[in-house]
Every structure is written in structure tokens, then in C-alpha cells.
Amino acid sequence: MSKTGLNGTNGTVGAAGASRTRARGSGVLRCGVVGVGRMGRHHARVYAQMPDTELIGVVDANMNRAGDVAEQWNCRAFAGVDTLLAAGVDCVSVAVPTTGHLAVAQQLLAADVSCLIEKPLAGSAEEALKIKEAAEKSRGVLMVGHIERFNPIMRALRAEQATGLPIIPRFMEVHRVSPMTFRSVDVGVVMDMMIHDLDVVLMLMGGREPTEVHASGVPVITEHEDICNARLVWDLGPQGRCVANVSASRLALKTERVTRITGENAYIKIDYAAKKGTVIRRLANDIQMQEVRDQLRKGRDLTDLKWQELVNIENLTINDAEPILEEIKEFLACVRTGNKPEIDATAGFVNVRTAERIVEATRADWVGWKPKVEVAIREPGRAFTR
Numbered sequence: 368m369s370k371t372g373l374n375g376t377n378g379t380v381g382a383a384g385a386s387r388t389r390a391r392g393s394g395v396l397r398c399g400v401v402g403v404g405r406m407g408r409h410h411a412r413v414y415a416q417m418p419d420t421e422l423i424g425v426v427d428a429n430m431n432r433a434g435d436v437a438e439q440w441n442c443r444a445f446a447g448v449d450t451l452l453a454a455g456v457d458c459v460s461v462a463v464p465t466t467g468h469l470a471v472a473q474q475l476l477a478a479d480v481s482c483l484i485e486k487p488l489a490g491s492a493e494e495a496l497k498i499k500e501a502a503e504k505s506r507g508v509l510m511v512g513h514i515e516r517f518n519p520i521m522r523a524l525r526a527e528q529a530t531g532l533p534i535i536p537r538f539m540e541v542h543r544v545s546p547m548t549f550r551s552v553d554v555g556v557v558m559d560m561m562i563h564d565l566d567v568v569l570m571l572m573g574g575r576e577p578t579e580v581h582a583s584g585v586p587v588i589t590e591h592e593d594i595c596n597a598r599l600v601w602d603l604g605p606q607g608r609c610v611a612n613v614s615a616s617r618l619a620l621k622t623e624r625v626t627r628i629t630g631e632n633a634y635i636k637i638d639y640a641a642k643k644g645t646v647i648r649r650l651a652n653d654i655q656m657q658e659v660r661d662q663l664r665k666g667r668d669l670t671d672l673k674w675q676e677l678v679n680i681e682n683l684t685i686n687d688a689e690p691i692l693e694e695i696k697e698f699l700a701c702v703r704t705g706n707k708p709e710i711d712a713t714a715g716f717v718n719v720r721t722a723e724r725i726v727e728a729t730r731a732d733w734v735g736w737k738p739k740v741e742v743a744i745r746e747p748g749r750a751f752t753r
């Protein structure tokens with residue numbers, strides 16, 4: 368299919384300045400990807416296959432990798448962001464390692480190019496703030512790729528919320544564990560894995576950062592925490608408190624990604640891997656609970672009652688669309704309309720700052736701590752060296 372640029376042009380208009388204006392509307396968006404490793408190649412595939420986008424090119428520090436992806440999707444391979452910009456792009460996914468997000472994002476945003484930055488926004492709150500400031504000066508849109516929000520089960524939960532299930536969380540229990548993959552070992556398990564859950568938990572708390580952060584964590588094979596438990600507390604004033612108990616490990620022998628939310632009005636269990644969600648609403652169980660309370664008050668023996676049969680359990684309705692496709696659709700919709708993405712720079716920054724507070728709380732336990740054996744990861748998947 369031949370794809371033309373917006374307003375009938377297919378030229379190589381420099382992205383700076385003109386880009387955002389060209390992007391608005393319903394025409395073809397000119398897209399790029401910087402960093403085409405494990406995540407970035409999926410972004411390239413989606414842009415290449417969408418009907419209203421044209422994948423102009425990909426950038427990677429490894430030119431062979433850029434060349435392979437470019438060949439696969441029939442686009443150009445560029446050696447740097449400057450040459451991608453010169454080719455003219457409206458929006459770009461940034462999927463270089465987290466430590467490289469700031470430099471790439473600053474260059475793109477300064478040219479008014481919209482950015483979808485892989486999670487986490489940056490490796491530190493200081494860098495995340497710099498990206499947020501760059502986004503505020505730019506005419507480009509910035510969205511952070513917290514993909515779990517686009518997981519079918521999370522989408523189902525959000526759809527429920529929109530149709531009258533206000534979640535007022537009081538207690539959240541979150542588990543995310545998996546075996547070590549030897550990827551993303553430049554950061555700890557908090558920035559690598561727990562950040563997914565922090566995004567969801569903070570979203571459920573309306574973007575409010577926790578008042579208190581308590582955490583414990585242990586470095587086992589990297590120099591960062593490989594396993595961590597955090598207790599986050601929100602002081603909600605006259606509305607009481609909410610607590611989230613969040614655990615993450617990259618040293619487990621199994622994979623589990625489960626969140627349980629106990630709220631004022633409902634209990635919700637989300638199993639991301641099984642794409643299953645169950646809801647027990649207070650209202651739907653009011654009559655049975657009243658009956659049980661009455662019986663207990665009268666001193667009746669209810670030990671024969673089967674709790675599971677007593678309670679009304681609803682399953683969330685799942686639409687199994689691919690999360691990255693949904694994420695990119697939302698990003699592009701914001702680029703076209705100029706609307707602020709839900710996961711904007713502020714949300715990304717708040718997630719990183721909370722993660723950093725957790726890491727700091729964890730390290731407070733390590734005063735005087737030194738690894739028994741000093742190890743460094745040599746190569747992914749290989750034995751480590753002393």
C-alpha cells in the first residue's frame with residue numbers, strides 16, 4: 368500500500384516546528400523508533416502495520432540491528448536521532464535502555480516531535496524531571512509506555528470503573544515475581560519490574576504519591592535490589608488511610624503477577640498472566656451479608672455454609688487485543704488530537720520518584736552492607752565474574 372504524508376505531502380519536511388501542526392488531523396503520521404532491541408522492534412512492527420502511519424526509519428547504536436529491522440519493515444536505518452529528524456517524523460518511540468532515555472527524549476522534544484518513551488520514564492527522579500521539563504517546552508506530546516495499563520485485564524477494570532465501579536482502595540496486595548532473565552540488570556527490580564505495579568497503584572490513588580514509604584530489599588546477584596517488598600501508605604486525611612503492600616522479585620522459580628484490591632465498595636483480583644479478573648461488589652452481596660450477620664448475632668452455627676457459594680463473584684469481560692497495539696493507538700490518538708495522554712510526563716515522573724523512594728528506603732538497611740562476593744554481570748545469560 369502506498370502511504371502519503373499528511374495533507375497529501377510525502378516530503379522530508381524537517382520535524383522541528385512544523386511537525387506537530389502536520390501531525391494533527393486524520394492523515395498519515397510519520398513515525399520512527401529509537402532503539403530496536405527487545406521492545407523497540409515491537410514498536411517498529413506496530414507502526415509499520417498500522418493503516419494510518421508510515422514507519423520512516425529506525426535508529427540503533429547497533430547498525431546491524433537497525434538494518435535488520437529496517438529491512439524487515441521496509442523503512443530506513445539511521446545512525447542517529449539527528450538523521451531521523453532530518454528525514455521528517457511526527458512521532459517516535461524511545462526504546463533505548465533506560466539510562467539513555469533523557470538524551471534521546473531531549474533531542475526529540477526540542478524538535479517538537481511527539482515521544483512514546485518506554486517505561487520507566489528515566490532511571491532517576493532527577494532525569495525524569497528533566498524530561499518532564501523538556502516536554503513542557505515542546506509542542507510534541509509525551510506519553511510513557513506503562514504497558515500494563517493496556518493489559519486486557521487492566522483495560523477491563525478501567526472499563527468497569529468508567530461504568531460505575533468507583534474504586535476507593537483501602538488495601539492493595541501486589542505480587543510480581545519471575546525467574547531472572549539477566550535483562551535490565553543495569554537497574555534494580557524496583558525500576559525494572561515493580562514500576563509496572565507502581566504505575567497501576569498510583570493511578571488507582573488518583574496520581575497521589577504515598578505519604579510514607581517503607582521497604583526492604585536484598586541484592587543477590589546484581590549490585591541492585593533483586594527482591595523487594597514495599598509498604599506504601601497514603602494518609603487521606605478525614606477519609607482515612609490506604610496501604611499498598613507491593614512485592615517484586617526477579618529471582619523466583621515461577622512467574623506470578625497478581626494484584627488484589629480491597630476497597631470500600633468492592634474486592635478486585637487481577638491476574639495479569641492469566642488475563643483474569645474477578646470482582647466482588649459490596650452492593651451485590653449486601654442481602655447475604657446482612658443475613659449472615661443476623662445469624663451470627665443469634666449464635667447460629669454456620670460452619671456448613673460454603674462461603675464461595677454465598678458470595679456473588681463477577682468476572683471482568685476481557686477484550687484480548689495486543690497491549691502494545693492499544694498503547695500505540697492511544698499515543699497516536701493524542702498526537703492527532705493534541706490531548707494530553709493519561710500517562711503523561713507527570714505520571715511517569717511520579718512513578719519514578721516513588722520507585723526511587725522505595726530504592727532509597729531499601730538501601731537504608733544496607734548501611735555497612737557489602738556483598739560477600741563482589742559480582743558483576745558479564746553478559747546476559749552467561750555466568751558472572753568476580
Ligand SMILES: NC(=O)c1ccc[n+]([C@@H]2O[C@H](COP(=O)([O-])OP(=O)(O)OC[C@H]3O[C@@H](n4cnc5c(N)ncnc54)[C@H](O)[C@@H]3O)[C@@H](O)[C@H]2O)c1
Binds near residue numbers: 406407428432485514
Ligand atoms: N514495557 C515493558 O514491558 C518493557 C519490557 C522490557 C523493557 N522495557 C523498557 O524498554 C527499554 C528498552 O529495553 P529493551 O529490553 O528493549 O533493551 P534492549 O537492550 O533489548 O534494546 C535496546 C536497544 O537500544 C540500542 N541503543 C542503546 N543506546 C542507544 C542509543 N543511544 N541510540 C540508539 N540506540 C541505542 C541498543 O543497541 C539496543 O538495540 C528500557 O527502557 C526498558 O526499561 C519495557
